Amino acid sequence: MSAADRREMLDRGDETLSVRRQCALLGVARSSVYRPDRPANDNDLALTRRIDELFTAWPFYGSRRLTATLRAEGGLVTRRLRRHDGCRALVRRA
Template sequence: MIEPANANLPIGKQCKLLSIPRSSFYYQPKGETALNLMLMRRIDEQFLETPFFGVRQMTWHLRNEGHLVNEKRIRRLMRVMGLMPIYQKPNTSKAAKGHKTYPYLLRGLRVGRPNLNRPGFSGDC
């Protein structure tokens, strides 16, 4: 997109036309360090054995192996690797099989005032 060899249009103007900062053109990504690559390999090996390990359990496991790591680093590396642990999610909206579904008796009924005549209600609040 940007042509550095173009003599008619400087790089700064080309970047301005594309609406990107000039520093983005010169930026060279560094990549991961050798230590991070080794940790990613260990995380991948362990994740294949225990796919239910999240960030905290993976951090605990790597610390037990003697690596000095914190949760932030492991969370970032697992996000870079695209790893998502398997865990049980709540199924609160699913009805149990064989359970009777009761109808909602107040549907379509306009409630305008409290029922003061019900038994056990003294009226003194």
């Protein structure tokens, strides 16, 4: 179950369990409960879409090769965004 799904299970109105205890039981950080999610900006969405296109075309590309490809296309990208996307290169490990 993802952290977002577990976060939705929290019941702030529960009088028997505090939010702190619910977070501990669900394995969710309290800071993520109190802080609202940041909306995604349009540049990140466009870049994520392009990363998906490249990764679908070349699934064996790692984060460094994808970063180099995007920079060659004129995009400003960091490896942080690539790693955050969750894609991993399909390579055979020895």
